[in-house]
Amino acid sequence: MPSIMIADRDPNERAGINWLLNSWAIPYDQVFSASTEMEAFHTLENKTPDVICLELDMIARTSWDRLKVLIEQYRPIVLVMTAEATFEKAMLGIELHARDLWLKPLMPQTIRRVLTRCCQECKKKGRERSCTGAAETDAEITHASYRELFAPDGGGKAAGPLMLAQLEDPSQHPELLAFLHAYPFHEKPAILPLPDVIALVFASREAATSVSMPQLGKRLLSEWEASHLTPLSLVIHHGQTPSKSLHEKWEEASQALQLRFFIGYRQVYVIEDPITWSSIDPLLTPAEQRTWIDMLLEGNRDAVKMWMYAQFTNLREPYPEPGLLRIRLTSILAQVRRYMKSQGLDAAPLEQEYHRIFETVLYAPILYRVIQEMLLYIFALMDAVQSKENTGRVDVVELAIRYMEGKYNDPDLRLEEVARHVDRSPAYFSTLVSSSLGISFRQLLNNMRLKEAQQLITETSLPIREIAVRSGFSNANYFSKVFKEKLGITPRVYRNRKKS
Structure with a gap:
């Protein structure tokens, strides 16, 4: 005997349809009842009724796709009920391949006629299945x-x-x-x-x-x-x-x-036949490893990008076996790892991101996405190294300036002494000063001395020669030359203007 589910939020509607089934002796073997969306889904999945009478307004829009999947899977005869005589409700019934649409208040004669016909149809299907010996599923x-x-x-x-x-x-x-x-x-x-x-x-x-x-x-x-x-x-x-x-x-x-x-x-x-994969060496050769280390240490983004694109894009059949290609990508990551450690970057959050990239290489379904993720990560590492170097330059130059501020009035102060104080070679330290401040070491030192000289000229009556010595210039003539180049006038004229 067929089974039926009555799914309606209104207990009176459920009881009324059930009473009609009993009073008219419509031969449904089992009658299931559902008052909520979840009960309806549970009954569909566990009881698989042959016919369902479903109130459309019971089902939330977020659950609509699930309902359609269950109906497609279990193939019951669907009858829908609603209190709204609108085109939208009719379209929802069509989506469910509903056999009939009942408008509330329900008409007993309509219910009797439709449920009797559905019951007879289910019995007929049951006899056909018994003749074939089994239920006819798609498979x-x-x-x-x-x-x-x-x-x-x-x-x-x-x-x-x-x-x-x-x-x-x-x-x-x-x-x-x-x-x-x-x-x-x-x-x-x-x-x-x-x-x-x-x-x-x-x-x-x-x-x-x-x-x-x-x-x-x-x-x-x-x-x-x-x-x-x-x-x-x-x-x-x-x-x-x-x-x-x-x-x-x-x-x-x-x-x-x-x-x-x-x-x-x-x-x-x-x-039509098995896929044929081409064979590749999944590991980087020693020469390729050196190439990668050089590209990373030089921060050469263009070279990294061109190498990756040449290796992994525009591949043609027969394609390399995907597993071997993933191993080759992890071999590249091994060189990236060495680079991270050498630059002191193997700490969170870059360390966490490295593990995410490693997972991407192993499991991401599309090659070009793997390549893009790797390139973005490598470029982020290069940015971190650059930022670290810039911070390091600023620290070294600031340390040097603090030392010079205590020693600028020493006529014997030289580049070599300051470079030794900050533990850098003279040539490298000179480059750091120029790149960080935009002036040479000599200009930086003279600026400190001239600032002191200006103060002494304005606030004291010391001779110009004495002021030159106290400011760190060993030669008064050289002091006057540097002063005029910087301020456009001689120390004596500068003093007279300040007095007037």
């Missing part, structure tokens, strides 16, 4: 099963074309499953959902229809993208080799799924 219509898919001895008979559909976001597979169930295939395939892919097994005659399998794949991909944002990729095992079993085609098509690593999503890839 059974095309004589395909999970055992045939996975087990080498799963049947061994030749199979028709096989299509594997894979989304970039596997959590959206219920939505894809509903899309495939509703898709108007010429000959409906067996649809076998798996955790990260959905397998579609076609009857052999499908390949002989007016639409070829590659055309079917392109059309299916186009229609999916017209209404969904999640990228989809398809692998089709064409089935031109009649002796291959479903398991053999599954093995070859599964391997071909790895092609998305090179070609990305939104692609239809057709195969």
